[in-house]
Amino acid sequence: MAQARRRGTYIYFNFTDVGIFGAVVKKGVIKRRAVVSLPPGTLQGGWLQPEASFDLIFESLLAKLKVPRGSQAVLALDGSLVLARKLEIPETVETNQIRGYLFMELGHSIVLPFEEPYFDYTLLEEDGKREIMLYAAPNEALKQYMELFKQKHLRLVAAEPQPLATFFGLDSLYEVEADSNLLIWNVNATNHQLIIIEDKVPRLIRSVDTFVANAWDVDVIDDRLHYRYKSDDANVEFILEEMLLEFSRVLDFYRFSLARDGREISRVMLTGDFPFQEELVRRFEANFDVRLEQVPETLDVVSQPIPKAYLPLVGLATIHKDRINLLPDSDVAPKFPLVASLILLVFGGMIGGYLYWQTDQFADRIETANNQIQIVRTLQSESAQSAKQEVAQLKETVEGLEATPRPAVPTLERITRYLPERGYILQFAYGADHLVTMNAQFETLDELNGFYRQLLTDTAFTGITLTSVTTKTMNEEAEVVTSTTVDPTTGEEVPTTTITPSDETETEEPRYIGQFGLTVVPAEVIKGETNQADPDAPKEDGTTDSTTDPEANPTEEVDPATEAEPGEVVSTEVEEVEGN
Numbered sequence: 001m002a003q004a005r006r007r008g009t010y011i012y013f014n015f016t017d018v019g020i021f022g023a024v025v026k027k028g029v030i031k032r033r034a035v036v037s038l039p040p041g042t043l044q045g046g047w048l049q050p051e052a053s054f055d056l057i058f059e060s061l062l063a064k065l066k067v068p069r070g071s072q073a074v075l076a077l078d079g080s081l082v083l084a085r086k087l088e089i090p091e092t093v094e095t096n097q098i099r100g101y102l103f104m105e106l107g108h109s110i111v112l113p114f115e116e117p118y119f120d121y122t123l124l125e126e127d128g129k130r131e132i133m134l135y136a137a138p139n140e141a142l143k144q145y146m147e148l149f150k151q152k153h154l155r156l157v158a159a160e161p162q163p164l165a166t167f168f169g170l171d172s173l174y175e176v177e178a179d180s181n182l183l184i185w186n187v188n189a190t191n192h193q194l195i196i197i198e199d200k201v202p203r204l205i206r207s208v209d210t211f212v213a214n215a216w217d218v219d220v221i222d223d224r225l226h227y228r229y230k231s232d233d234a235n236v237e238f239i240l241e242e243m244l245l246e247f248s249r250v251l252d253f254y255r256f257s258l259a260r261d262g263r264e265i266s267r268v269m270l271t272g273d274f275p276f277q278e279e280l281v282r283r284f285e286a287n288f289d290v291r292l293e294q295v296p297e298t299l300d301v302v303s304q305p306i307p308k309a310y311l312p313l314v315g316l317a318t319i320h321k322d323r324i325n326l327l328p329d330s331d332v333a334p335k336f337p338l339v340a341s342l343i344l345l346v347f348g349g350m351i352g353g354y355l356y357w358q359t360d361q362f363a364d365r366i367e368t369a370n371n372q373i374q375i376v377r378t379l380q381s382e383s384a385q386s387a388k389q390e391v392a393q394l395k396e397t398v399e400g401l402e403a404t405p406r407p408a409v410p411t412l413e414r415i416t417r418y419l420p421e422r423g424y425i426l427q428f429a430y431g432a433d434h435l436v437t438m439n440a441q442f443e444t445l446d447e448l449n450g451f452y453r454q455l456l457t458d459t460a461f462t463g464i465t466l467t468s469v470t471t472k473t474m475n476e477e478a479e480v481v482t483s484t485t486v487d488p489t490t491g492e493e494v495p496t497t498t499i500t501p502s503d504e505t506e507t508e509e510p511r512y513i514g515q516f517g518l519t520v521v522p523a524e525v526i527k528g529e530t531n532q533a534d535p536d537a538p539k540e541d542g543t544t545d546s547t548t549d550p551e552a553n554p555t556e557e558v559d560p561a562t563e564a565e566p567g568e569v570v571s572t573e574v575e576e577v578e579g580n
Helices: 052-065 095-105 139-151 162-174 233-258 277-287 308-316 337-382 385-403 408-416 445-457 522-527
Strands: 009-015 019-026 029-037 072-077 083-088 117-126 129-138 155-161 181-187 191-198 201-209 216-221 224-229 267-271 292-294 298-301 304-307 424-430 435-442 461-475 478-486 493-501 506-520 574-577
Touching: 009 308, 019 052, 019 308, 029 052, 029 216, 029 224, 029 304, 029 308, 072 139, 072 162, 072 308, 083 201, 095 117, 095 445, 117 139, 117 201, 129 139, 129 155, 129 201, 139 155, 155 162, 162 181, 162 191, 162 201, 162 267, 162 298, 162 308, 181 233, 191 233, 201 233, 233 277, 267 277, 277 292, 298 308, 304 308, 337 385, 408 424, 408 522, 435 445, 445 461, 445 506
Parallel strands: 009 072, 072 155, 181 267, 267 292, 461 574
Antiparallel strands: 009 019, 019 029, 083 129, 117 129, 181 191, 191 201, 216 224, 298 304, 424 435, 435 506, 461 506, 478 493
8 A cells, every 4th residue: 555645746647538637736736737638549448549649749738737857747547447346355364465465366366357467455444354445457558658757757656546536636625424425426528437435435436438539529728628529419318328327236236235234325426527417417316316416617725726627636636544556666766866876876886896706707717718628629639530529529519618608507696696585495407498497495475476576577587487386394404415417408417406304303384495497598697797787687695675475375275277477477376295
């Protein structure tokens, strides 16, 4: 869960299918606001489409707002992109482990309509159950916005569901009662959203498309959008009836599935810039007995008259304890740029020293290789005719090693830098085609997943897979045995290390052993040992980052269904092994 914000100056944006709303807010006061209209098809359900004119339109909005480079930006993400779902969390999962649990279970026991989502959650404590409201969005859509803001030299620090921003805005203006059952009906030109708030906590968010964008002619007059409908009235009649039918469905679903203690919706608030709002209200009052409150056309925000179409931006700027941020942690801009720069400078010095040392080591290896080549040439000139064929084969082998090095030792060194303090490599095999298989032991699943995620982000490795995870109770005394096996493809000897218990006494704490497979990119490994190394490459004395990896139930036994694709988040499956 994101912390309450926002102090300082931020630029807030709300992208819709027909326009982009923007506001510059400093210390909770809206300094400047503006809106631009979009051609039909530029945005569809929150997805950016490849339109050449979009870049120029967004630039014009930034010019109206007078946005300087490097400004911090916050995005209200279209409700059609965001999935909101209530989930029950097992009691064995600690509060600080919920994110890791979700990371492990999404796509496995928690099925979503899109893969590898960006997500956040709020914790619900009620009736003795541990429940959360999960918010998730497809990462492809968010990456579109992240790339757009990066091109415009803006730092996107948060992306929040637009329905939540609407609720926070209403809560700040109308003080929603703590024990009320509120239904917010946010109706816009191309969709409408139904948001049920119970005890000031969102319980249900439903977003439904209505009119297509090209059904409207849109003009911008005095920082507002004005609509002219282009189709026939019969279509309007049909869509209005569908909207009322959807309202009835959501109301019934809450009554019979979500409501606690026979509660009923006590208040309905209608907001949004829907052009046919008067007709919608007339039909609503004729079909429902629930009291309907209409948000006025102009809002009084800190003694400023603000059009109600800017309500989501008002909500984004409101301080609230349960903020949602769907951006991945690695993509959130640092809060303290100066401190971050100093940290990067220190690490840069450490990396420079390390690279200087590695350069010396690499020069020694080159000199050794040159000496070996010289020896081969000497043997070739002094050997008898019977030994010429053997010398030629040796020369071919040496030249092959020079052309395609197999850096087994640097690879192992690079991998071990990602291990936590009490993590160990139990087995390591460097085979043909630079394929590496290994078994690694960890104290917790959190450490195992942190190690796996670090491998995924290292450009020196591809095809990283986590084949299986097992739990073992380790003996306090064990014997380490090193043996060699022969690679059937190359005929080379591959060292294998095995840990054998010396007695049958087991400790009480289990250990987690993951079986990994990956393909080494030799050029990247060698590159990491020179002064041309990638500054993001792991450092020898660095630490790993496993803060986002989960700890699943160690007593659960699940067989893997399929092998994970490279780079894909793996659902760790744990099986209990009776002793080591």
